[in-house]
Ligand SMILES: NC(=O)c1ccc[n+]([C@@H]2O[C@H](COP(=O)([O-])OP(=O)(O)OC[C@H]3O[C@@H](n4cnc5c(N)ncnc54)[C@H](O)[C@@H]3O)[C@@H](O)[C@H]2O)c1
């Protein structure tokens with residue numbers, strides 16, 4: 176997207192470019208092609224153009240979309256409308272809504288007499304449907320408002336717009352043709368079957384489908400009427416009835432109206448009531464089976480309408496209260512494959528972060544591999560992303576027209592990303608062949624690994640065997656294995672069995688930080704586990720801590736604190752089992768910090784359990800392979816060592832780094848440290864500094 180879409184227009188040249196970009200986008204938008212811009216971006220661009228024009232009225236370009244129906248860009252047809260088909264003016268908040276109501280009152284010489292009708296603003300394509308003698312004879316698009324295109328070929332494919340009514344009425348109904356969420360999903364499945372590119376979003380699908388004449392397949396759409404008017408000499412009385420009454424007559428005739436949507440048509444006496452209703456509809460938006468982009472408010476009484484009249488573009492007696500955009504276009508950066516508790520392997524889209532409906536969206540759900548194939552998604556694609564309310568964001572479709580050729584196919588996993596077992600691909604939802612066991616395996620493997628309980632000799636094969644035979648269901652079971660069970664394992668002799676049992680017994684005495692780490696609490700890796708253990712001292716104190724108490728640990732914010740508390744509560748049975756098996760639950764040298772401990776004012780200062788050592792207050796990064804006295808130490812052991820010497824271990828070099836320990840084959844971290852002027856020392860020198868702290 177070019178910069179002019181967000182910035183103010185600085186000069187005539189950027190104004191001209193903005194007008195071109197807007198008219199091109201509109202042309203695509205109204206014809207059912209893929210617009211390069213999402214609505215929020217288009218609206219920003221249009222506002223920038225309008226602001227520029229207000230300041231430079233002499234420079235207004237003839238092609239400017241401002242003040243024109245459909246931005247002047249809709250394909251116009253040959254069918255003359257029975258009455259102009261207008262746009263709607265917009266408001267974006269309560270204050271603007273009140274201002275609109277005030278200006279309307281001024282025009283009317285007093286408040287509206289018949290109240291306001293409030294309906295959803297359906298996000299589809301406007302059409303006029305002409306019924307003569309109860310038969311649907313013609314469908315016309317809005318076009319430029321005075322002439323539209325004949326799209327009568329779509330008659331018979333639109334739910335809610337019957338081709339024959341029960342009574343022989345002659346009238347015209349106007350309304351919105353759209354694809355419901357369900358129809359949209361189905362449409363893209365059909366499109367894929369016929370090798371056609373997917374629709375980028377439901378609106379686009381409705382516009383394209385309405386205009387498409389010769390397709391080998393049918394795509395079902397839905398119609399909701401929002402107005403009814405006389406046609407030829409028929410139904411003249413409609414012109415003198417309240418809007419809400421007209422809608423009743425249209426509905427009685429058998430045409431679907433906005434009143435039949437889940438949010439209905441409501442009349443409100445005051446603008447405060449309208450505002451309240453807008454908020455209710457906004458809250459229900461995410462639950463609707465189709466997209467809305469706002470709420471439409473109309474003076475209900477025909478006398479009020481007549482007095483208010485029209486501008487060149489829109490009625491003055493109606494207004495669209497726009498809701499925040501829930502769809503944006505952004506880039507698909509990657510697809511991650513996560514394995515759920517039951518072994519289901521679910522893809523998740525990683526997106527270039529984009530702001531939708533007040534929050535930043537970085538991930539979106541993708542259902543399964545078949546779904547990815549059906550949607551024809553590629554890495555690098557620009558995609559339409561939808562999010563409303565609390566609903567998890569979803570990718571609607573790629574914007575195929577924006578492909579550059581640099582997109583790459585999405586690689587499907589060939590083995591379980593968690594346990595490397597085979598994948599059962601017989602169902603649409605792929606699953607690790609180990610199912611539930613897959614999660615057990617992964618968490619037990621994690622717990623016994625070097626960084627956690629460090630049970631040497633308990634490799635992947637062994638864990639797999641123990642889980643498959645049902646002898647071990649969680650890592651607490653490892654501590655209660657008896658000699659007989661161990662001897663029963665494949666290729667297990669007496670010597671190695673005893674050795675393994677000895678390692679398991681030794682692992683019971685690991686410090687709390689490692690036991691805690693082994694629990695695999697979300698968001699607490701090795702160093703966070705150390706910090707938590709050093710802060711609280713005992714598992715009992717950790718379990719007694721509430722979210723506020725946890726926030727006292729460096730690096731734990733409110734959000735994380737809540738997650739950790741919830742997970743520890745969930746893990747209670749496992750922790751109890753570990754305690755019963757005799758596993759150590761204390762951090763050596765650190766007193767327990769129970770709730771209520773701390774300073775007089777009740778706020779517990781994080782106390783430094785470890786006395787200030789040679790690395791007090793230094794942030795240390797280790798890179799390359801260690802030699803000399805440190806040769807045997809894993810990264811975890813190195814980090815523990817740094818912390819026991821009073822320092823902070825970190826994995827990346829930044830301005831905050833105090834010291835880089837660079838071993839053999841140190842690469843980019845060393846270069847960066849040198850660039851930042853950070854002190855770099857060799858493992859031997861570091862070992863000297865630490866002296867007898869080295870284990
Ligand atoms: N993405 C793009 O490139 C692009 C380009 C042009 C326009 N747009 C979008 O189109 C919109 C502007 O389009 P517009 O000028 O056609 O006006 P509009 O669509 O915002 O409002 C007028 C229309 O609302 C519809 N409508 C829905 N429910 C209604 C109801 N209950 N009562 C009355 N009318 C109802 C009618 O079809 C009417 O024609 C903006 O949201 C803009 O973002 C996007």
Ligand SMILES: [Zn+2]
Nearest residue numbers: 591594607613
């Ligand atoms: Zn698995």
